[in-house]
Amino acid sequence: MRRAGLRARVIAGFAAGALALSATMAFVSYEIIRHSLLGERENTAVRAAYYDAAVMRAGIVTTADPDLVALLRSLDTGESRRALLYRSGEWFARNADAGTTNAVPAGLQRQAQSGRAAVQRVRAGGTPTLVVAVPISADTVFYEVDSLAELDHTLRVLTIVLTAVAVSTALAGAALGRYASRYVLRPLVRVAQAAQDIATGASDARLDPAQEPDLGRLASSFNYMVDELSARLERDRRFAADVSHELRSPLQTLSTAATVLVRRRDQLDERTATAAGLIAEEIARFQQLVNDLLTLARSDQPAERAPVDVAGLARSACRERGLPESIVTAEGGTTWCVDRRRVGQMLGNLIDNAAAYGGGATAVRLVLDSDVGSIEVYDEGPGVSPEDKTVIFNRFVRGRAAGTRRGSDGTGLGLALVAQHAAAHGGAATVLDRPGGGARFRIDLPGCAS
Numbered sequence: 136m137r138r139a140g141l142r143a144r145v146i147a148g149f150a151a152g153a154l155a156l157s158a159t160m161a162f163v164s165y166e167i168i169r170h171s172l173l174g175e176r177e178n179t180a181v182r183a184a185y186y187d188a189a190v191m192r193a194g195i196v197t198t199a200d201p202d203l204v205a206l207l208r209s210l211d212t213g214e215s216r217r218a219l220l221y222r223s224g225e226w227f228a229r230n231a232d233a234g235t236t237n238a239v240p241a242g243l244q245r246q247a248q249s250g251r252a253a254v255q256r257v258r259a260g261g262t263p264t265l266v267v268a269v270p271i272s273a274d275t276v277f278y279e280v281d282s283l284a285e286l287d288h289t290l291r292v293l294t295i296v297l298t299a300v301a302v303s304t305a306l307a308g309a310a311l312g313r314y315a316s317r318y319v320l321r322p323l324v325r326v327a328q329a330a331q332d333i334a335t336g337a338s339d340a341r342l343d344p345a346q347e348p349d350l351g352r353l354a355s356s357f358n359y360m361v362d363e364l365s366a367r368l369e370r371d372r373r374f375a376a377d378v379s380h381e382l383r384s385p386l387q388t389l390s391t392a393a394t395v396l397v398r399r400r401d402q403l404d405e406r407t408a409t410a411a412g413l414i415a416e417e418i419a420r421f422q423q424l425v426n427d428l429l430t431l432a433r434s435d436q437p438a439e440r441a442p443v444d445v446a447g448l449a450r451s452a453c454r455e456r457g458l459p460e461s462i463v464t465a466e467g468g469t470t471w472c473v474d475r476r477r478v479g480q481m482l483g484n485l486i487d488n489a490a491a492y493g494g495g496a497t498a499v500r501l502v503l504d505s506d507v508g509s510i511e512v513y514d515e516g517p518g519v520s521p522e523d524k525t526v527i528f529n530r531f532v533r534g535r536a537a538g539t540r541r542g543s544d545g546t547g548l549g550l551a552l553v554a555q556h557a558a559a560h561g562g563a564a565t566v567l568d569r570p571g572g573g574a575r576f577r578i579d580l581p582g583c584a585s
Contacts, residue, residue: 145316146309153308154301161297169290173256176286177265180216181254184267184279187218192271203227215285219278221248238280243268247276256283263287322346326357333361382425386418393418424548438474438559440582445471445478445508449499452482458496467503471583477556478580481510484549485576489514493574507562508583515573519566528554528564553578 187210194206207218207229217235220227221244226236238259246253247268254267263283270276325342332340341361342354396403396411403411446469450460471478482499489496493514500511519527526532531547553576554564562580569575 142313142316142320145319146312149312149315150305150309153311154305157301157304161301165290165293165297168293172286172289176281176283177254177256180265180279180281181267183212183216183281184269184277187212187279188269188271188277191220191277195271195275204229212279215282217280217282219280220275221278222275224274235280238264239266239268239278244276247278322353326353329357329361333364383422386422386425389418390415390422436559438477438556440472440474440560442470443473443475443478444469445473445501445510448475448479449482449501449510452479452486453496453499456483456486456490458486462497463499463501465501465503469501469503471503471508471580473508473560473580473583474556477559478510481553481556481578482512484553485510485512485578488512488549488576489516489574492516497573503583506582506584508580510578510580512576513569513573515569518568518572519574524566527566550576 190210191206194209195201195203203220203222204227207220207227210218210229212218212229218229219235219239228235238257240255240257243253243255243266247270250270250273252267252269254265257264257266259280259282263286265281265283267279267281268276269279325346329340329342341358344351344354344358346354393411393415397415400408400411446463446465449463453460453463486496486499489512493516495514496512497515498511498513500509500513502509502511523532528550530551532551550564557564557578557580560580561582562578564576564578567575567577
C-alpha cells in the first residue's frame, strides 16, 4: 500500500486534531448544558409540585367531603404538567385517565406511600417525563407528571449544532493544515526545483538562505553541495576535453599512416592488407570516439539560439546519408529558434542510430506547437525494450538491439549527445514505441518560436 504524501499527512493531522479537540469540547459543553438544563427544570418542577400539593392539602383538610377532581382542575398546571392524586387505593385525575397513571413507576409509588417525597425521570409514550411524588397524608399522595419534550427538543437541536460546529472546525483544521503544509513545504519545493534545474544542466541554481532563516543550514549545505558538484563536473569536463584534445594529434598521425598503408594494400600480402584495413577502421572509430567525447565535454554550454530552417536541416541530413528527403514532414512552421549546430548533430545522430540499430529511418517528423518544437525519428527495427528505455541516453550505453561490439561501429555516445544537446535547449529526449513496431525517438525543445 502506497504511503500518503507529507502534505496529505499534515492536512490529515490538522483535521484529526481539530476534530478531536472540537468533539471533546462539544461533548463537555453538551454534558454541562444538559445537566444544567435538567437540574433547573427538575427544581422548577419540584417547586411547582410542592405548591400544587399544598393547594390540594388545604382543600382536603378544610372540607369534610372534598371534590378531588374539582380540586385537581383548580390547579394551574399549564400544558406540560398533569396532576394525579392517589387516595385510599384510588386514582383521581383532572380528565379521563389516558394512561397517565401508567407513567408513575411502581418503585416511586412505594417510596411515596411510605411517606417520602421522590422524583424520577422516565419515558412515557416515547417522551421523556419527570414524575414528582409528594405525600399529603398517610393514605394520600399527590403526583405531578411533567413532560420534558420541549427540553428534549432543545437538547436535540443543541446536539446538531455542536456536531455541525465540530465538523466545521475539522474542515477549518484541514484548510489550516493545507495552508500550513504549503507554507512549510515551500522551501522544500524550491530545493526540489533547484535540484531539477541542476539535473537539467543549470549548474548556477542556488538557494537563498535569507528567504528561510529556519532552513539556512539546509540552504547553505545545498549550495555547498552544488558548488562541489559543479567543480567536480567542471574538472571532469576539462579532463575529458584535455585528454580528447591531446589524443587528436597522435590519432591524426596514426590515421595518416593507416591511410598510406590502405592506399598500398595491393602491394601487401593478403593478411597484411587485411590487418591494415582493420587498423584503419579502428583508428577511424577511435577518432569518432574522441570527437564525440570532445563534443560531449563542451555540450554543457548554453545553446546559441538563432532562427534556423529545421526542415531544410533535416532534409540535408537525410540527403547526406542517402535517404529520401520525402520522409521529412513538418507541422506548424519550419523556422525554429535553436542552435543550428546542436540540432544538426541531433538529427544526424538519431538518423545514424536508426540506420545502425533500427533498420533505417522511415520518417522524420517536425512539429512546432505553440512554443515547443518536437523532433521525432521513426525506425522499423525491433524497438527498444522497457529496461533499455531508462538508460539508453546514458553515456556508453547501447540497447540490446546493438548486439556485440563487432555488430556495430557505434561509440555509445551518440544518444548521450542527443540528450545533452536537448538539455542545453531546456528540453529532453525520450524514446517511445512506434505504432506497428519499431522505435520512435522524440526530442522536445522549448522556446523554439521565433
